[in-house]
Amino acid sequence: MDVLKLYRETGAYLEGHFLLRSGLHSPKFLQSTTLMQHPIYAEAIGEALGELFDDLDLDFVIGPAMGGVVLAFVTAKALGVRALFAEKEGEGQMGIREGLTLHPGERFLAVEDVVTTGGSVQRAIRAAEAKGARCVAVGAIIDRSQGVDFGVPFKVLTRLEFPTYAPEDCPLCSQGVPLQEV
Numbered sequence: 001m002d003v004l005k006l007y008r009e010t011g012a013y014l015e016g017h018f019l020l021r022s023g024l025h026s027p028k029f030l031q032s033t034t035l036m037q038h039p040i041y042a043e044a045i046g047e048a049l050g051e052l053f054d055d056l057d058l059d060f061v062i063g064p065a066m067g068g069v070v071l072a073f074v075t076a077k078a079l080g081v082r083a084l085f086a087e088k089e090g091e092g093q094m095g096i097r098e099g100l101t102l103h104p105g106e107r108f109l110a111v112e113d114v115v116t117t118g119g120s121v122q123r124a125i126r127a128a129e130a131k132g133a134r135c136v137a138v139g140a141i142i143d144r145s146q147g148v149d150f151g152v153p154f155k156v157l158t159r160l161e162f163p164t165y166a167p168e169d170c171p172l173c174s175q176g177v178p179l180q181e182v
């Protein structure tokens, strides 16, 4: 599956000067919400991601909101397991809302639309592990990180080398290009 083509064709591949979740800056941004609003593409992505993990004995898939909600759903549907999500809960934390059931000892796959530092998916993993479940693998549509280690297998549909800059070293800031918060 040519994932980048899908981002491009749906208008989800953005170029400019962006503030990322981690505080880093980048000239590239993949707006997964724009792509995932198309159920036919979302479902195809869930099936492709699910295939990478169909040898695991999973109880559920979880993703960090918002980007991970639809992705967890379509991947879980492809794998025939439950779909959960973790929500932002104040600075640097995520939690699992009342009503989403999760039992100690359950095995889960954590999914993320785009991994830059891996911080967001890591927070979702911690939220589920705090309730006694165990992360056995991590999956993503796009890995644009410099390399992250989750301590479990990490499989993705596409790896991309996109530049990221600390704000103080950002050439786009030096050129006066307006920073976009997306």
Ligand SMILES: O=P(O)(O)OC[C@H]1O[C@H](OP(=O)(O)OP(=O)(O)O)[C@H](O)[C@@H]1O
Residues within 6 Å of the ligand: 020, 021, 022, 064, 065, 066, 067, 068, 112, 113, 114, 115, 116, 117, 118, 119, 120, 121
């Ligand atoms: O690997 P990281 O450095 O954590 O960055 C990637 C995260 O940033 C985006 O989420 P964001 O919270 O910005 O938006 P969302 O609520 O639409 O998911 C994206 O969906 C990833 O979750």
Ligand SMILES: O=C(O)c1cc(=O)[nH]c(=O)[nH]1
Residues within 6 Å of the ligand: 019, 020, 021, 022, 028, 029, 030, 031, 032, 067, 114, 115, 116, 117, 144
């Ligand atoms: O690092 C991020 O925040 C990020 C990068 C990206 O390409 N897309 C996205 O949704 N978030």
Ligand SMILES: [Mg+2]
Residues within 6 Å of the ligand: 064, 065, 066, 067, 068, 120
């Ligand atoms: Mg997100």
